[in-house]
Amino acid sequence: MQLEIQSTVPMMTDRPLRVLLFGKDGRTDAIAEGIRSSAMSCELSICAPFASPGLAAKADHFASASLTDLEAMVRLTRQSRADLVVVGPEDPLAAGLSDAVAALGVACFGPTQELARVETSKSWTRSLLDRHGIDGNPRHQAFRHARGLWEYLNELGAVVVKPDGLTGGKGVKVQGEQLASHEEALAYGLALLEADGSVVIEERLDGEEFSLQTITDGEAFVHCPIAQDHKRAFEGDTGPNTGGMGSYSCPDGSLPFLSDADVSAARLINEAVVHSLGREVGQPYRGVLYGGFMATAGGVALIEYNARFGDPEAMNVLPLMSGGLLELLWATAQGRLGAVDVAFSPRATVCKYVVPDAYPDEGGAGAPIATDESLLGPDLRCYWASAELADDLTVRMTGSRAVAFVGIGSTTAEAERLAERGASSVVGAVRHRRDIGTSGALARRVDHLARLRGAPSPTAAPRHA
Ligand code: AMP
Numbered sequence: 001m002q003l004e005i006q007s008t009v010p011m012m013t014d015r016p017l018r019v020l021l022f023g024k025d026g027r028t029d030a031i032a033e034g035i036r037s038s039a040m041s042c043e044l045s046i047c048a049p050f051a052s053p054g055l056a057a058k059a060d061h062f063a064s065a066s067l068t069d070l071e072a073m074v075r076l077t078r079q080s081r082a083d084l085v086v087v088g089p090e091d092p093l094a095a096g097l098s099d100a101v102a103a104l105g106v107a108c109f110g111p112t113q114e115l116a117r118v119e120t121s122k123s124w125t126r127s128l129l130d131r132h133g134i135d136g137n138p139r140h141q142a143f144r145h146a147r148g149l150w151e152y153l154n155e156l157g158a159v160v161v162k163p164d165g166l167t168g169g170k171g172v173k174v175q176g177e178q179l180a181s182h183e184e185a186l187a188y189g190l191a192l193l194e195a196d197g198s199v200v201i202e203e204r205l206d207g208e209e210f211s212l213q214t215i216t217d218g219e220a221f222v223h224c225p226i227a228q229d230h231k232r233a234f235e236g237d238t239g240p241n242t243g244g245m246g247s248y249s250c251p252d253g254s255l256p257f258l259s260d261a262d263v264s265a266a267r268l269i270n271e272a273v274v275h276s277l278g279r280e281v282g283q284p285y286r287g288v289l290y291g292g293f294m295a296t297a298g299g300v301a302l303i304e305y306n307a308r309f310g311d312p313e314a315m316n317v318l319p320l321m322s323g324g325l326l327e328l329l330w331a332t333a334q335g336r337l338g339a340v341d342v343a344f345s346p347r348a349t350v351c352k353y354v355v356p357d358a359y360p361d362e363g364g365a366g367a368p369i370a371t372d373e374s375l376l377g378p379d380l381r382c383y384w385a386s387a388e389l390a391d392d393l394t395v396r397m398t399g400s401r402a403v404a405f406v407g408i409g410s411t412t413a414e415a416e417r418l419a420e421r422g423a424s425s426v427v428g429a430v431r432h433r434r435d436i437g438t439s440g441a442l443a444r445r446v447d448h449l450a451r452l453r454g455a456p457s458p459t460a461a462p463r464h465a
């Protein structure tokens, strides 16, 4: 199952394609690896706010700029004479980089600012689904003032309180977890209203979360294998929410607790959202739509959308796409995705992020970290994130998730052993979650959803593990 690129995709025969990649995280390092291992020849420039050891090693030209500084990013696009701009994280999209790149006549993998509202405004996305009759919304309401807030909290029962804009996955508070009562939910809601002028209140759902990343040019769709992130900081899914501590995927591209109907429902929702975005905004969505879903007793519900690959979930799917990530990105940015045949190797992956001891609180910036490169190979990959190559040639953390290890195997158990070996070999004031991808953790998730769905609790190991 290799990625096959059909000959209808135009190739530059006279010179290598000039590619400019923006990002700073493990996801962007995995994109850079995929571009580098593509058959199509390219000259790769990478722009990041600090000298990530992974990105610096993969770039032909490395530039440093803030990923929120639109002017600097546009200047760099001009200077590099890029044919293709690829955007890793959300900040450049939110700043309007895709629009500015298009105005220069350069192809961009990543949607325009207005299309990226699917990530940057939770209230807009909920109402988009409502307006177009797309399934998946829990009960929800956006508030711009305090009137009716208390009554709505009581009407919903258990609630979730969300900031409307970007928060790096850390601003959402769930009743029963970060919120003990309706009084606390009200206080948090009022604080968000005061700070941002809006707040989203949702019914709290119970189930198992999963991520479906769909690559699209607005017409054609490539659904990546489904992955499950672990947002909580500590083992057993305890502690505060983080940007994501690690994730896993299974050889069949689904997860052990999902039915075929769940997978089809999530795919249909992503496709319907891309079509309705195109109709409303009048521009094709070219990039990745990341759907964060929850499988519940009542079917599949949408938790959130992101307008880019998931971090960590990009690291689960991109290593399985062999042969031609660059051809895929280039075709998508040109609206020719339908001409590309894509397949993912039927293997399991487990990704574990190694983070500073204090994470998700501040701390760890400047502390040294060292990995054992001799462990790495095709089945154990290492992707750098918040770490930089210092002048003294040591690698120092910059204060957030530092480095990720991805194990690839014929079973999740094998992939987990490899990822664990990589993550536990790191020397520094760091920690990681040992439970991600273990058979015990998978069995608990299968049991949880089976209980909610009223099925007899499976006692055997999950069928995919
Ligand atoms: P978000 O930033 O919207 O992905 O929310 C962060 C986390 O909060 C999600 O990964 C879920 O674990 C949780 N969450 C968000 N919305 C809901 C909901 N409606 N019901 C239950 N949990 C939720």
Ligand code: GLY
Pocket (backbone or CB within 6 Å): 169, 229, 243, 244, 306, 309, 310, 311, 312, 313
């Ligand atoms: N894994 C969550 C995110 O990428 O936002």
